[in-house]
Amino acid sequence: MEYMILNFSAETTDGPAPxxxxxxxxxxxxxxxxxxxxxxGHWISGASLTPTAAATTLRKSDGTSTVVDGPHAETKEQxxxxxxxxxxxxxxxxxxxxxxxxxNGSLELRPVAFRPDAQ
Numbered sequence: 001m002e003y004m005i006l007n008f009s010a011e012t013t014d015g016p017a018p019x020x021x022x023x024x025x026x027x028x029x030x031x032x033x034x035x036x037x038x039x040x041g042h043w044i045s046g047a048s049l050t051p052t053a054a055a056t057t058l059r060k061s062d063g064t065s066t067v068v069d070g071p072h073a074e075t076k077e078q079x080x081x082x083x084x085x086x087x088x089x090x091x092x093x094x095x096x097x098x099x100x101x102x103x104n105g106s107l108e109l110r111p112v113a114f115r116p117d118a119q
Contacts, residue, residue: 002044002112003085003093008077009105011051029101037085042096048081077105084112 016022037043057068083100087093090109097107112118 001087001089001093002115002118003087003090004110004112005083005085005093005097005100006079006108006110007081007083007100007102007105008108009080009102010076011078011080026101033099033101036099037083037096040096042085042087044084044086046081046083046085049079052078080105 055070059066093109
């Protein structure tokens with residue numbers, strides 16, 4: 001069964017600076033997590049997202065659409081990235097999500113209902 005893991009966290013600029021040893025260590029943790037999913041046959045897809053300052057929202061209502069700069073909702077946590085994984089059941093998906101190297105925020109897991117390119 002396929003599961004989408006949405007990684008919600010607060011956008012901050014107080015993380016380690018790119019190029020610093022601390023940033024390298026942080027990225028090493030994420031690359032290790034990615035490789036664990038790949039090696040275990042769980043990886044389907046995943047990506048990090050740019051900050052919400054780069055977001056554009058398209059609102060549709062009654063056949064018309066409006067484009068708005070910025071995210072859809074003002075919240076403390078934003079979607080920072082996602083993983084699309086293969087897991088035998090929710091318990092396995094939860095165990096894989098628990099291993100994600102994020103220290104703060106929320107992870108939302110949902111079974112995928114339909115994916116047109118899936119076998």
